[in-house]
Amino acid sequence: SQQGEEDPQALSIQEGENATMNCSYKTSINNLQWYRQNSGRGLVHLILIRSNEREKHSGRLRVTLDTSKKSSSLLITASRAADTASYFCATVSPSGTYKYIFGTGTRLKVLA
Amino acid sequence: EADIYQTPRYLVIGTGKKITLECSQTMGHDKMYWYQQDPGMELHLIHYSYGVNSTEKGDLSSESTVSRIRTEHFPLTLESARPSHTSQYLCATQGTANTEAFFGQGTRLTVV
Numbered sequence: 001s002q003q004g005e006e007d008p009q010a011l012s013i014q015e016g017e018n019a020t021m022n023c024s025y026k027t028s029i030n031n032l033q034w035y036r037q038n039s040g041r042g043l044v045h046l047i048l049i050r051s052n053e054r055e056k057h058s059g060r061l062r063v064t065l066d067t068s069k070k071s072s073s074l075l076i077t078a079s080r081a082a083d084t085a086s087y088f089c090a091t092v093s094p095s096g097t098y099k100y101i102f103g104t105g106t107r108l109k110v111l112a
Numbered sequence: 113e114a115d116i117y118q119t120p121r122y123l124v125i126g127t128g129k130k131i132t133l134e135c136s137q138t139m140g141h142d143k144m145y146w147y148q149q150d151p152g153m154e155l156h157l158i159h160y161s162y163g164v165n166s167t168e169k170g171d172l173s174s175e176s177t178v179s180r181i182r183t184e185h186f187p188l189t190l191e192s193a194r195p196s197h198t199s200q201y202l203c204a205t206q207g208t209a210n211t212e213a214f215f216g217q218g219t220r221l222t223v224v
Contacts, residue, residue: 031210042215100213102155
C-alpha cells in the first residue's frame with residue numbers, strides 16, 4: 001500500500017483564508033516533500049523537509065514535520081484562486097533506494 | 113523550469129496496438145521514474161532506473177516495459193494496449209540523492 005495518506009481528501013476555502021492539509025506516513029523517512037499538481041499536468045516541487053527538521057518556510061508555505069507521529073502538515077497562508085490544485089506529500093526512505101512514495105493527495109479549491 | 117519532456121501529451125489508440133511513450137531530460141540526471149495516475153487519484157510507481165542499463169519494476173505491477181540505453185532517454189512501451197491501460201503516465205527525474213523530483217507534463221493515454 002502507499003506510504004502516505006493525506007487529509008482532508010478535498011478542501012474548499014475562500015480567497016484570503018489559510019489552507020491546512022496533513023500527511024501521515026508509515027515507515028521511517030530520510031525526507032518528506034510536498035508537491036503541487038494542476039489539473040491534468042505534471043507535479044511541481046514545493047518544499048522539502050529533512051527528517052531532522054521540524055519546520056520550514058517558503059513564501060506563503062509553512063511545513064511542519066513530526067517524526068514521532070509520522071506526520072507532516074502544509075499550511076498555505078492568504079490563499080489565492082491560483083492556489084487551486086491537488087497537493088501531494090512524498091516520502092523518501094533512508095534505505096537508499098531513492099524511491100518516492102506519494103500520498104493520496106488533497107484537492108484544494110480556492111474560491112474567488 | 114525543469115528540462116524534462118514527455119511526448120505525446122495525449123494519445124488515443126485502439127486495442128492491441130503497440131505504443132511507446134517518450135520521456136527525455138537534459139539535466140543529466142541518473143535517476144528516472146515512471147508513475148501511473150488515474151484522474152484525481154494517487155501516483156503509483158511502475159518503473160525506475162538508476163542509470164544507463166539499469167531498470168527496475170516499481171510497486172505497482174504493470175504490463176509495460178522500459179529501457180535506458182542513454183542517460184537522457186527513458187521510453188515506456190506497451191506491446192499490446194488494452195482499455196485497462198487508460199491512464200495518465202508521468203515521467204520524473206532526480207539529481208543527487210535526497211533532493212526533489214522533476215516531473216514532465218505527462219501523457220494522457222486512452223485505449224479504445
